[in-house]
Each structure stands twice: as structure tokens, then as C-alpha cells.
Amino acid sequence: MIALITGATSGIGRATAEAFADLNYRLILCGRRQERLDELQETLSAKTPVTTLNFDVRTWDEVDHAIRTLPDDWKTIDILVNSAGNAHGLSPIQDGDPADWDQMIDGNVQGLLYVSKAVIPGMVERKRGHIINISSIAGKETYANGAVYCASKAAVEALSTGMRLDLTQHGIKVTNVAPGAVETEFSVVRFKGDTERAANVYKGFTPLTPTDIADTIVYVVTAPAHVTIADITILASAQAAATTIHRK
Numbered sequence: 431m432i433a434l435i436t437g438a439t440s441g442i443g444r445a446t447a448e449a450f451a452d453l454n455y456r457l458i459l460c461g462r463r464q465e466r467l468d469e470l471q472e473t474l475s476a477k478t479p480v481t482t483l484n485f486d487v488r489t490w491d492e493v494d495h496a497i498r499t500l501p502d503d504w505k506t507i508d509i510l511v512n513s514a515g516n517a518h519g520l521s522p523i524q525d526g527d528p529a530d531w532d533q534m535i536d537g538n539v540q541g542l543l544y545v546s547k548a549v550i551p552g553m554v555e556r557k558r559g560h561i562i563n564i565s566s567i568a569g570k571e572t573y574a575n576g577a578v579y580c581a582s583k584a585a586v587e588a589l590s591t592g593m594r595l596d597l598t599q600h601g602i603k604v605t606n607v608a609p610g611a612v613e614t615e616f617s618v619v620r621f622k623g624d625t626e627r628a629a630n631v632y633k634g635f636t637p638l639t640p641t642d643i644a645d646t647i648v649y650v651v652t653a654p655a656h657v658t659i660a661d662i663t664i665l666a667s668a669q670a671a672a673t674t675i676h677r678k
């Protein structure tokens with residue numbers, strides 16, 4: 431089994447890479463930070479063959495070139511995990527920074543589309559494949575100050591459904607995974623390095639870990655051939671909805 435994971439250098443992508451290594455899946459780890467890719471490759475190579483691709487999901491030429499020039503024995507990708515994503519800023523729409531909006535729309539929507547476009551035709555040819563799109567509770571519920579991030583994840587939800595509609599007939603499964611609060615670098619990035627503000631997001635309750643999400647992804651990809659987990663929302667036990675968290 432060959433799995434390509436975007437956003438593999440941190441958070442859910444990295445935890446998924448670790449979990450897939452335990453399943454002995456061959457891994458194509460994608461990211462923008464070569465040092466982190468190298469370090470992860472070194473760690474996981476003890477368990478399974480690993481290769482890395484360094485590209486920015488937001489640039490079609492980079493995505494297309496990286497995936498097209500994979501060695502032949504790495505080309506037959508069985509599983510694509512679209513995990514690259516980010517939030518930039520949390521502010522009312524009138525105060526939003528267009529540069530932040532670009533990061534979210536380009537990364538979360540356009541980037542997911544570009545990588546999928548580079549991988550899907552091979553899956554269609556082989557009549558097999560599984561695409562896992564990492565969405566968010568924010569794709570199902572829009573919250574104040576998060577309009578653009580929520581819009582980008584609502585787009586991921588639509589793309590998961592649209593991909594499933596188009597690809598089921600070609601033997602390809604599509605799963606939409608929508609986590610709630612997971613403690614990763616997500617909030618540090620959203621708040622542009624303000625680690626105190628980021629830590630407050632997870633204060634007073636036990637948030638999900640990236641490994642919790644990776645465990646779910648393992649469940650999804652190891653389901654029997656006739657079973658598609660189409661859409662799965664995962665929340666911390668203290669979280670009832672996007673902005674309803676029971677804190678002590």
C-alpha cells in the first residue's frame with residue numbers, strides 16, 4: 431500500500447504518517463520544511479520505505495512536477511491524505527486581512543484541489559484508491575470571527591461530497607474527516623506565534639491529540655472493501671459544538 435500525505439511535517443499529517451508506518455504502508459511524505467521531512471523520513475524508515483516531496487500545495491506547477499516525477503515504483507498511490515491546511519487570523523470580516531484570506535483559501539481549498547488533481551487520474555486508471563480530506567467542525571458550523579476559515583472548510587466538505595459523486599464509479603473511496611479542537615501548531619499559526627493565546631484555546635479541558643485523529647484515519651482506511659466511511663466528525667469529550675466547549 432502506498433500513501434501520500436500532505437502536511438506531513440506536523441499535526442494530524444505527521445501523526446497519520448506515524449500510524450501508517452506501523453501498518454507498513456509505503457509513505458510519500460509531503461511538506462514545505464525539508465529538514466522536518468528528512469527527520470521524519472529517518473525516524474519512520476526503520477519501519478517502512480519512505481520518500482519525501484518538498485512542494486507548496488498552492489502552486490500547481492510544483493505539485494504537478496513533484497508528483498509526476500515520482501519514481502515508477504512510487505507512482506501507484508493507493509491512499510491520499512489531504513492534511514495540509516491552516517488558519518490565519520480570527521477577526522470580524524470587516525477587519526480581515528486579505529493576505530490571511532489568501533493563505534486559507536489557497537492552502538485549504540486550491541491546494542487540496544491541486545494535489546487531488548495530480549493523484550486522481552492514476553487512481554481512476556487503476557480503478558482503486560482512497561482519498562481522505564481533513565476538513566473541520568468549522569466546515570459544518572460557521573462561527574463568529576472565523577468566516578473565511580469556515581468557508582474554506584465548508585469548501586472541503588463540498589469537495590469531499592463532489593469527489594465521492596464523481597469517483598465512486600471508478601472504485602475510489604472518499605472520506606471526509608472533520609475534527610474539532612485538536613492541540614497542534616494550528617492555533618499558534620492562527621494567532622501568528624502568540625503561544626499564550628494559542629494555549630488558551632485548549633485550556634480547561636482535554637483536547638484531541640493528532641494521534642486521536644490518526645487512529646480514526648487508520649480505522650477508515652482499514653475498513654472492509656465494501657465499506658466507505660463517508661464523513662466522520664470527531665470531538666473532544668468536552669466539546670459539544672464548534673464554539674461550545676465545557677471548560678473546568
Ligand code: 8X3
Nearest residue numbers: 566567568610611672
Ligand atoms: C480546527 C477546529 O474549531 O478551531 O479546524 O475551527 S476549530
